[in-house]
Amino acid sequence: MSNNTNNKLTPMTQLNLTEEKTITEANIRDFLYDHPEILGDAIGVKNLQPLQREKRQFSGGRIDLLFGDDENNRYEVELQLGATDETHIIRSIEYWDIERKRYPKYDHIAVLIAENITGRFFNVISLFHGAIPLIALQLTAIPLPDNKVGLNLTNILDLTVSSADDDTEQELVTNRAWWEQRSNSTMMTLMDNIFKEINPLCQEFELNYNKFYIGLKKDGIAKNFISFVPQKGNVQLRIHCDENNEIEELLSSKHIDIERKYRQYYQIAFSTIKSFNESKEEILKLITSAKNKRGV
Numbered sequence: 001m002s003n004n005t006n007n008k009l010t011p012m013t014q015l016n017l018t019e020e021k022t023i024t025e026a027n028i029r030d031f032l033y034d035h036p037e038i039l040g041d042a043i044g045v046k047n048l049q050p051l052q053r054e055k056r057q058f059s060g061g062r063i064d065l066l067f068g069d070d071e072n073n074r075y076e077v078e079l080q081l082g083a084t085d086e087t088h089i090i091r092s093i094e095y096w097d098i099e100r101k102r103y104p105k106y107d108h109i110a111v112l113i114a115e116n117i118t119g120r121f122f123n124v125i126s127l128f129h130g131a132i133p134l135i136a137l138q139l140t141a142i143p144l145p146d147n148k149v150g151l152n153l154t155n156i157l158d159l160t161v162s163s164a165d166d167d168t169e170q171e172l173v174t175n176r177a178w179w180e181q182r183s184n185s186t187m188m189t190l191m192d193n194i195f196k197e198i199n200p201l202c203q204e205f206e207l208n209y210n211k212f213y214i215g216l217k218k219d220g221i222a223k224n225f226i227s228f229v230p231q232k233g234n235v236q237l238r239i240h241c242d243e244n245n246e247i248e249e250l251l252s253s254k255h256i257d258i259e260r261k262y263r264q265y266y267q268i269a270f271s272t273i274k275s276f277n278e279s280k281e282e283i284l285k286l287i288t289s290a291k292n293k294r295g296v
Contacts, residue, residue: 015141015149017115018082023149025081028139029053029064031151032079032113036067039077042137042153043111045069047294049264063095068264070224070240072212074099074106075135083116084136089124093132105212109160110134115141117156125157133160176209183230191228191235193273197280201287202226213238218296225290233271237283240265241290247282254279265290 017023032039033050040048048067051074055063065077076099078092089112096110110132117138125134136157142150180188191214195207207228208217215224229236234257243260251258256279257269266286270276276283 012142015143017139017141020141020149023141025079028081028151029079032077033065038151038153039067039075039111039137042155043075043135043158044155045073048075051264057095057098059094059098061091061095063099066099068106070215070222071210072106074103074108075111076108077111077113079139080112080114081139082114083118084112084114084121085118086120086124088112088114089121092134096132096134108133111137113137113139113153115139122157125159135160179209179214179230183232183235187230187232187235190270190273191230194228194235194237194270194276197273197276198226198284198287201284201291223294223296225294225296226287234269235271237268237270238265239268239283239286239290241286241293244286244289247286251279251282 015023017028030053033053036048036050040046046069048069050065051068052066053064055066057063063076064079065075067075067077069075076092076096078088078095080088092110092112096108100106100108112134114136115138117136121136125136134157135155137153138156140152140154142152144150176188195202202216205216205218205223208215208222208224213224213227213229215222215227217223225240227238227240229238238261248258248260248266251268256275259267261267268279268283
């Protein structure tokens, strides 16, 4: 039994990507962008969405990768082959700070990825503990057969703080009355009526009040294939489905305010239930597509 088990084990050789000339930082960056589930697994986020790569900053630099999730978080990702250094740390914090100031409606998290997370890194980061939500991931490259290379990300440090741990914030986030004050009773009623109209596709779900949007949940678990953002003059319906040019053009021809956001979802604004009913057939098709995409 012991011999059979030993025959299944083999030592692994780790590649040093700074010396591996056939694989560049750009290769790693593009691979992570095309396979967001790898980063999502490492940071514990399902349905992580790639938003942009090499996003230019007015300071002169570029964010390697930008990701988002269903909970209105944005992840500013900096990638470095080899070991972390002071420049890498400062650049990551700078980009995180710029993005959070430009887009305050999102919660921003800095993510550093490097092959070697050094002791010096932990000494520097300890100075910011509690002030900057930051995740550090160690990148490991393993040679595989057929000249392929396996990549793995290991979560070394997580300094993120969930607002759900704050009883006061949680009360604010989940309060329908707060949303009514933020929009008005007319728009909240309109949202309720739209939700009733799409009920055949959402019978098992209930509204879930968050700080930045009103999503759906089932058995206490968020299932945000659609979400609502009631405002003073309209209700934004967000449908997280693949692009559908035919339906998009049809809705536009009906003078429906539809916009594709971040290549991830459609945002459609309604000011009356009449305008929704005029496009109900197309909306239900998009919602069906969103449910199928999320597997709910």
